[in-house]
Amino acid sequence: MELKRGFRDQIEKYVDIQRTVDLEFQAEGPEEVDFCCFGLDGQNRLSDERYMIFYNQTKSPGNEIRCMPIRSGCVFHVKLSLLPDSIQSLAFSASIDGRGSLRDLTAFSFFLKQGGEVKGSYTLRGEDLEKVKSLIAVEIYKKGVWRFLV
Secondary structure (H helix, E strand, C coil), rough: CCCCCEEEEEHHHHHCCCEEEEEHHHCCCCCEEEEEEECCCCCCECCCHHHEHHHHHEECCCCCEEEEEECCEEEECHHHHHHCCCEEEEEEEEEEEECCCCHHCCEEEEEEECCEEEEEEEECHHHHCCCCCCCEEEEEEEEEEEEECC
């Protein structure tokens, strides 16, 4: 399913939250992009430093979130059903590591996957992105049930 920025829905319509959900990000272009997942509490604050998952801290304490670098990007393996109650949302960010901006990218893509099957995706071109250093690419949050916003 082709997703558009600003789309939000219940994530259970697309994946089984009892199983691992994969969020794959790819960035193409002259700039190096760092990807991070922030586990946030009900006040949208970092719940615990151990729930900031990135290239230097690749997994959460209980392996509910794991980060795996891939060519031109990163895949986060997430087990929503195992997250502690203190985690009310996950914010996945992309940040330029250098002088440029996200606008310098030739393509930025997101894929929501389960079991290797793409359940939803979007691709943006540099001209679709603002001249900023970082953005929240996807949010998964709990509002009664788990939902996602792209």
